[in-house]
Amino acid sequence: MPTDLSAVLAAIDARRPDAEELLADLVRINSVNPEFVGAVRDEVIGGETRCNQVLAERFEQAGLELHWIAEDPERRNLVGHRAGAGGGRSLALNGHVDTVPPVEPDDWVNGSPWNAEVRDGRLYGIGSTDMKAAVSAMWLAAQALEDTGAALNGDLQLHSVVGEETMQHELGTSACIEAGFRTDAAVVCEPTSLPQPLTVSPVAAGNWYFRVRLHGKSTHCGNRAEAIRPGGPGDAIGVNALEKGVKVIGWLQDLETQWGMTKSHPYFMPGFFSILPGVFYSDPGLDIPFYFANRAEIAYSLWYPPDENRDEIVHQVEDHVLGHARHDPWLREHQPEFEWINNWPPANTPWDEPIVQAMVRGHEQANDTTLADPSPQSPVAFGAASDASFYEAAGVPAVVSGPGELQLAHCKNESVALDEMTAAAKGLAACAWGWCDGS
Numbered sequence: 160m161p162t163d164l165s166a167v168l169a170a171i172d173a174r175r176p177d178a179e180e181l182l183a184d185l186v187r188i189n190s191v192n193p194e195f196v197g198a199v200r201d202e203v204i205g206g207e208t209r210c211n212q213v214l215a216e217r218f219e220q221a222g223l224e225l226h227w228i229a230e231d232p233e234r235r236n237l238v239g240h241r242a243g244a245g246g247g248r249s250l251a252l253n254g255h256v257d258t259v260p261p262v263e264p265d266d267w268v269n270g271s272p273w274n275a276e277v278r279d280g281r282l283y284g285i286g287s288t289d290m291k292a293a294v295s296a297m298w299l300a301a302q303a304l305e306d307t308g309a310a311l312n313g314d315l316q317l318h319s320v321v322g323e324e325t326m327q328h329e330l331g332t333s334a335c336i337e338a339g340f341r342t343d344a345a346v347v348c349e350p351t352s353l354p355q356p357l358t359v360s361p362v363a364a365g366n367w368y369f370r371v372r373l374h375g376k377s378t379h380c381g382n383r384a385e386a387i388r389p390g391g392p393g394d395a396i397g398v399n400a401l402e403k404g405v406k407v408i409g410w411l412q413d414l415e416t417q418w419g420m421t422k423s424h425p426y427f428m429p430g431f432f433s434i435l436p437g438v439f440y441s442d443p444g445l446d447i448p449f450y451f452a453n454r455a456e457i458a459y460s461l462w463y464p465p466d467e468n469r470d471e472i473v474h475q476v477e478d479h480v481l482g483h484a485r486h487d488p489w490l491r492e493h494q495p496e497f498e499w500i501n502n503w504p505p506a507n508t509p510w511d512e513p514i515v516q517a518m519v520r521g522h523e524q525a526n527d528t529t530l531a532d533p534s535p536q537s538p539v540a541f542g543a544a545s546d547a548s549f550y551e552a553a554g555v556p557a558v559v560s561g562p563g564e565l566q567l568a569h570c571k572n573e574s575v576a577l578d579e580m581t582a583a584a585k586g587l588a589a590c591a592w593g594w595c596d597g598s
């Protein structure tokens with residue numbers, strides 16, 4: 160029976176309670192990424208797979224053919240495949256089922272991070288925004304296509320993956336692509352409702368995670384005056400690595416200010432490219448302040464523009480710090496050491512790329528809204544890293560769009576607006592309808 164898009168959108172409204180139930184079921188499953196810092200693998204392993212088992216029942220009900228992809232047998236990805244009638248472009252909708260470990264788990268408004276609870280139209284619980292509402296919305300879109308007997312010419316695939324929070328794309332998204340689930344385009348349904356209401360984000364900054372290490376010279380705290388007294392022996396008596404670390408933090412704040420003025424991109428808010436000192440650790444080998452600290456370590460997360468080279472960014476940071484260090488007699492001889500731990504590549508799809516336009520038009524059509532073209536006044540960049548980078552790396556054009564406010568991701572009392580989950584599902588269905596040629 161031929162159908163039209165408005166019937167599919169109506170079916171999404173009709174199925175809304177089912178999608179909310181699915182979201183609650185997924186939130187109740189502890190699917191903390193077993194490789195995340197602070198997580199104990201034996202305690203959380205299997206949660207990702209259990210989420211995908213719950214989804215498998217729903218995918219089957221939506222008429223999707225199931226495929227399990229498991230590079231790590233204890234962490235299984237699920238692909239739901241809806242074969243097209245032929246002649247149309249194929250599309251993947253992607254979401255991850257792993258979450259980060261909860262912060263302050265004993266202090267959530269809903270009693271526990273895994274106690275899914277609806278208050279004032281929002282569902283509270285860990286992973287609600289990042290990104291179990293998105294996975295539920297993906298299913299809702301597919302189910303509505305099934306309910307209305309809609310036909311798409313191109314294939315539609317749902318990629319429900321593991322390992323995103325630790326960039327283990329080779330176990331998750333990239334494993335699915337390499338297993339043969341390569342489509343003409345992908346929508347990664349991470350939360351895109353800030354800084355604007357639910358939008359479409361074709362770009363994301365590159366991220367570097369790095370550490371700076373400093374060495375000092377320990378001595379008794381009674382020598383403080385000798386070490387800092389003008390005309391005194393200074394460094395010969397002791398060097399406090401903690402205060403050298405504070406200097407490095409200040410120097411990189413200066414560089415960050417420079418970047419705020421010199422680095423820009425038309426899809427990002429001004430000043431987005433930044434250098435965050437997230438962990439500062441320093442001590443004299445004992446957790447007491449009666450010695451000069453002989454070691455300091457600062458861990459950073461920095462964002463750089465998608466069109467800049469990652470190695471060039473490394474040079475900018477190191478040159479800036481080492482340039483200042485040359486004026487410090489101790490640091491000249493005992494240079495700060497850098498460890499470049501992880502690079503998450505940027506995403507960089509142009510606004511006029513067909514899949515971006517298909518998602519924009521889908522969202523506009525389904526939700527009766529208009530998205531402004533990107534500019535620094537209406538930025539469209541995704542404010543975090545996502546698997547869109549790895550579709551792009553595999554040659555699949557990708558865009559990010561999905562329910563939830565990024566500012567709530569990874570936070571205590573994470574929640575998602577249920578209206579937005581439905582709105583996102585409608586946008587995804589309309590995108591698939593346009594891209595895969597529905598009728």
Ligand SMILES: [Zn+2]
Nearest residue numbers: 255289290349
């Ligand atoms: Zn996420």
